[in-house]
Amino acid sequence: MLEVRNVERRFGGLTAVRDVSMEVNKNEIVALIGPNGAGKTTLFNLVAGVLPANKGDIKFNGKSITGLGTAQICKIGIARTFQIPQLFGSMSVVDTVMVGALACSRSIAVARERAFQVLEQVGLRDKANQRSATLTISGKKRLEIARALATQPSMILLDEVVAGLNAPEVHKLLDLIRELRANDMTVLLVEHNIEAVLNIADRIVVLDRGEKIADGMPREVLNQKEVVGAYLGDDYVLA
DSSP states (O other): OEEEEEEEEEETTEEEEEEEEEEEOTTOEEEEEOSTTSSHHHHHHHHHTSSOOSEEEEEETTEEOTTOOHHHHHHTTEEEOOSSOOOOTTSBHHHHHHHHHTTTOSOHHHHHHHHHHHHHHHTOGGGTTSBGGGSOHHHHHHHHHHHHHTTOOSEEEEESTTTTOOHHHHHHHHHHHHHHHHTTOEEEEEOOOHHHHHHHOSEEEEEETTEEEEEEOHHHHHTOHHHIIIIIOTTOOOO
16 A cells, blocks of 8 residues: 655665665555654654655555655545644534534535544544644544544554553554554554554564664564664563
């Protein structure tokens, strides 16, 4: 579904992503991991159209999306969330989701109906009339997902979606991601929570200093010496 081929992104003399290639297959959950500064968010931004690539190509469903802007990429079926929720704090929860729904329909009535459907899906239907700013961090994470889902994507990019959550909240959010996949959604996520990655990911891609150093099944990748040294620390032992 998603093909990244020899992509590079430079910021002046700094190469944040260097010659990275990877794939995400339809209905797959792929986790993108690596130490801080590895280039994960930059790669996310390249896929989402926030940044242009200096080199390489990105394809979605067989068609190049290299050079397209965020609005165009959203319309073809890729949505994203942010590590720190980017919400409209003074707006109600339902109105916030309607902003996403209006990307697909000019009808306020249709967008509102879609917003309530998505809020039911993510467990926020009872919070529809609250201001977005009043939600807990878990609620704000779910609201970000809801707004993204309202654009009717076939693939969603989740940026550290469980960061800052307690264990029960993490498990509930992982259940939501599994439900999305069961409903034919494809998921690419950046995540530092290794337990969450092991519980949810079909495959892991590891970046270090802008380069891909591993790609494969979660436990196999996390036991690779290069990955342990670069990301987990030499004393790490996978249970």
